[in-house]
Amino acid sequence: MTTFGTAKWQGGLKDGKGAISTKSGALTDYPYGFASRFEGKPGTNPEELIGAAHAGCFTMALSLILEQAGLKADEMDTKAEVTLSKDGDGFTITKSALTLRAKIPGITPEKFAELAGMAEKGCPVSKLLKAEITLDAALV
Numbered sequence: 001m002t003t004f005g006t007a008k009w010q011g012g013l014k015d016g017k018g019a020i021s022t023k024s025g026a027l028t029d030y031p032y033g034f035a036s037r038f039e040g041k042p043g044t045n046p047e048e049l050i051g052a053a054h055a056g057c058f059t060m061a062l063s064l065i066l067e068q069a070g071l072k073a074d075e076m077d078t079k080a081e082v083t084l085s086k087d088g089d090g091f092t093i094t095k096s097a098l099t100l101r102a103k104i105p106g107i108t109p110e111k112f113a114e115l116a117g118m119a120e121k122g123c124p125v126s127k128l129l130k131a132e133i134t135l136d137a138a139l140v
Contacts, residue, residue, distance in 0.1 A: 005020060005027075008029070020044060032044045050125075054082070058080070058123045062076065062115065062116060075103045078100045081099070083131075094131050097136070
């Protein structure tokens with residue numbers, strides 16, 4: 001499977017404006033720029049989108065692993081905090097910290113930790129990122 005996202009940009013780095021779209025239409029010309037990336041202003045940024053992709057991928061991977069173990073989650077809530085750090089003259093994504101809170105009937109904390117660890121290692125987005133990946137998983 002291959003899919004895509006697109007980005008448009010007009011202007012310089014700090015005064016420019018961009019728009020991001022996805023094949024599915026989930027985002028259509030959604031604004032992004034220097035201010036939304038580095039100054040906390042409205043709009044999106046690449047790191048936020050990577051975080052959403054990582055959280056979504058990991059949660060789906062865990063759903064598969066749970067199913068293979070004969071389990072099903074009532075609820076899983078995953079957050080991926082992506083860190084962009086200064087690296088010489090540029091920047092590097094250095095970390096993606098996954099925080100998972102889940103309600104899974106019939107699972108022990110030990111089994112939950114084991115399966116969550118398997119999902120983190122098997123998630124295609126985790127594999128793609130060359131960043132440090134940490135996982136904080138808890139049953140609720």
